[in-house]
Amino acid sequence: MKEAVLDGNQPTETAATPPPADAAPGKKTTDWWGEIKGIFWLILIVLGFHSFVAKPFYIPSESMLPGLRIGDRLVVSKFSYGWSFVSPTIPNPVAIFKGLVLRQPEESWSVGLPFVHGRLFGSLPERGDVVIVTPPGTRNDYIKRVIGLPGDTLAVRGGTVILNGKPIARGTVHYVDLPVDTNSPCSDSEYYGARRPAAGGGYVCHLPIVTETLPNGRYYDTVDMEPDSPGDNFATVTIPANHVFLMGDNRDRSADSRFPLSQLGLGGPVPYENLGGRAEFLTFSLDGDASWNPLTWWGSLRSNRAGLSLHPAEGK
Numbered sequence: 001m002k003e004a005v006l007d008g009n010q011p012t013e014t015a016a017t018p019p020p021a022d023a024a025p026g027k028k029t030t031d032w033w034g035e036i037k038g039i040f041w042l043i044l045i046v047l048g049f050h051s052f053v054a055k056p057f058y059i060p061s062e063s064m065l066p067g068l069r070i071g072d073r074l075v076v077s078k079f080s081y082g083w084s085f086v087s088p089t090i091p092n093p094v095a096i097f098k099g100l101v102l103r104q105p106e107e108s109w110s111v112g113l114p115f116v117h118g119r120l121f122g123s124l125p126e127r128g129d130v131v132i133v134t135p136p137g138t139r140n141d142y143i144k145r146v147i148g149l150p151g152d153t154l155a156v157r158g159g160t161v162i163l164n165g166k167p168i169a170r171g172t173v174h175y176v177d178l179p180v181d182t183n184s185p186c187s188d189s190e191y192y193g194a195r196r197p198a199a200g201g202g203y204v205c206h207l208p209i210v211t212e213t214l215p216n217g218r219y220y221d222t223v224d225m226e227p228d229s230p231g232d233n234f235a236t237v238t239i240p241a242n243h244v245f246l247m248g249d250n251r252d253r254s255a256d257s258r259f260p261l262s263q264l265g266l267g268g269p270v271p272y273e274n275l276g277g278r279a280e281f282l283t284f285s286l287d288g289d290a291s292w293n294p295l296t297w298w299g300s301l302r303s304n305r306a307g308l309s310l311h312p313a314e315g316k
Contacts, residue, residue: 050089052078056283057132057143062184063248063255064130064143065223066176066207067310071183071286071302074310076132080278082122085113086134087276112139119273124149125244128218128312132276133246135266141276144256145220145312148245148269156234156258159224159251163215171211173224177204181302182288190253191225218312223250231258243269279310 049055059072068074078087090111112134125131129146147161148154155162160170179202180186186195186205198204213219226232229252239245246266248254259265282305290300 047089047091050078051087052083054078054280055089055277057141057279059143062190062253063250064145065250065253066178066209066221067130067249068143069178069184069285069302071288072305073283073285075280075283076277077280078277079121080123081125081272081275082119084119084122084273084275085116086274088113110139115271115273117273122272124242124272125275125278126218127214127216128220130279130310130312131244131246132279133266133270134274134276135261135264136270136274137261142246142256142266143279144246144248144254144266146244147214147247147257148239150239150241150243152239152245153236154234154239154245155236156232159227159229159232161212161247162236166215168215169213171213173208173210175206176209176221177206179203179302180205183286184288194225214312216314218314220249220312223252225252231256234258237268239269242272244272244275245269281310282306282308 054075054077057074057076059068059070059074062070090113092111095110115136125146127146127149131144131146133142133144134140135142148163153162153164161168177196177198178184178186179198180195184205186203188195191205191207194206195203196206207223208225209221210224211219211221231251231254237245245257245268247256247258255263255265257266257268257270259267261267285302285305286297286300287302288300290296
C-alpha cells in the first residue's frame with residue numbers, strides 16, 4: 001500500500017515499509033519420526049494381511065509336478081481352514097540376511113512359534129486340496145495334496161493308494177511334455193530318458209502321467225516314473241482325529257506323509273494345526289533365466305501359467 005505525504009502543496013509517494021526479517025518463510029525439514037511411523041504401520045499392515053488373509057508362495061521343488069513347477073508363484077489363502085500357530089508371519093532378519101546376502105535360501109525367513117493345539121474358526125480341508133504345511137518341529141513350508149482325512153485308513157501298495165480298503169481310481173498311463181528350461185532341467189539323474197528334443201527346437205521332459213480320482217469325485221494328474229520307488233509301498237495307518245495325510249503329485253520325488261521326519265518327510269499324518277493355508281491360483285512363473293536386472297524379467301516369464309487355478313477338477 002502506498003501513503004500520500006504533503007510537502008509544500010505537492011503530494012509525493014513513498015514505498016511501503018518492508019516486512020520484518022523474521023517474517024520470512026523458514027526452510028522445510030523432514031519429519032523423520034513421522035516417516036518411521038508411516039513405514040512401521042505399512043509393514044504391520046502387510047504382515048497382518050500375510051498372516052490372516054493371503055500370502056505369496058514360491059515353488060522351490062518338483063514334488064508337485066506336473067501341476068506345479070519350480071519358479072511358479074502362487075497365492076495361498078490363510079483363512080480357508082481358520083488360523084493356528086503357523087499362521088502369523090513374523091520376519092526373521094537373520095534368515096533374510098542369509099538368504100539375500102549369503103545365498104542360503106534353505107532357512108525359513110519367518111520366526112516359528114511353539115506348537116499350540118487347535119485352530120481359531122478351524123475347519124478341515126477337503127480331499128484333493130493343495131495345501132501349505134509346516135512339518136512338525138520345523139519352520140519350513142511344504143506344498144502337498146490332501147489325500148486322507150481323520151478316521152480314514154490309508155495304505156500304498158505298488159504305487160496305488162488304498163483308502164478305506166478301496167484302491168483310489170487310477171486312469172491309464174499317458175504322457176505329457178513339459179518344456180525344459182533352467183528351472184526345469186529334466187536331468188537324467190532325476191528323470192532318466194525323459195529329456196527329448198522338441199519339434200520346434202529345444203527340449204521337453206516326456207513324463208508318464210496317471211490321473212487319480214478321489215472318492216469325492218475330484219481328480220488330478222500324478223507323475224509315476226518308477227515302478228518300485230521307496231514311497232510306492234506304505235503300511236496301513238488310521239489317521240487320528242484332527243490329522244491329515246498329505247502326498248505330493250510327483251510320487252517318486254516327494255517327501256511327504258509316507259516318509260519320516262529324519263528323511264525330510266512329514267512323519268505320517270500331520271496335525272491340522274500345521275496347515276498354513278490353501279493354494280488358490282498362480283500369479284506368474286519364471287523359467288530361471290532372469291537376473292537382478294528387471295529388464296530380464298519379462299523374457300523369463302513362462303507363458304500361459306498366470307491365473308491357473310490350483311483347485312482340483314471335479315466330476316470326472
